[in-house]
Amino acid sequence: MADAPAYRIWPPVALGVPLVAGWILTAVVGDPITLPVGPSRVIALVLIAGFALWNGWALWLMARHRTALLPGGATSTILDRGPFRVSRNPLYLGLIALDIALALLWPSFWALVLTPLGVAALWWGAITPEERYLGEKFGTEYDDYRARVRRWL
Secondary structure (H helix, E strand, O other): OOOOOOOOOOHHHHHHHHHHHHHHHHHHHOOOOOOOHHHHHHHHHHHHHHHHHHHHHHHHHHHHOOOOOOOOOOOOOOOOOHHHHOOOOHHHHHHHHHHHHHHHHOOOHHHHHOHHHHHHHHHHHHHHHHHHHHHHHHOHHHHHHHHHOOOOO
16 A cells, blocks of 8 residues: 555645636636625635634644645644544645635636535545545544544534
8 A cells, every 4th residue: 555545636626627617617608696796805805814724723733743734645643633623624624715715706606606516526536535545544543533523524
């Protein structure tokens, strides 16, 4: 077994492709529904701040415990504190929030609507292989963690 998850899709690509496709659709054909700029911008800024704090905290913990910071690296330990106490995938949760924020900042109805496609690609392409890798590497320790902590929230 290689000491890294065998991703089918790199996480930022899984979320980024539908986002860019939505922006292109908005630019080419327009949006069927116009998102309100003022409220959309406020929500987007809150999501970006949340992303920065949440992912910053998770990355700080990962660095502190000397485990891989980038997707696809070797995991040295199961983290179960901070954001990892409430989500098995806090970095992906933060990326989804950032994805929604960017769709709202454009604003692009299509990018917003395509977000679930990115989440599905993330689940299939990154989360499933990552969970398989962690289960093989850490066995019952990871099984116990999965029983205590939800995938998302």
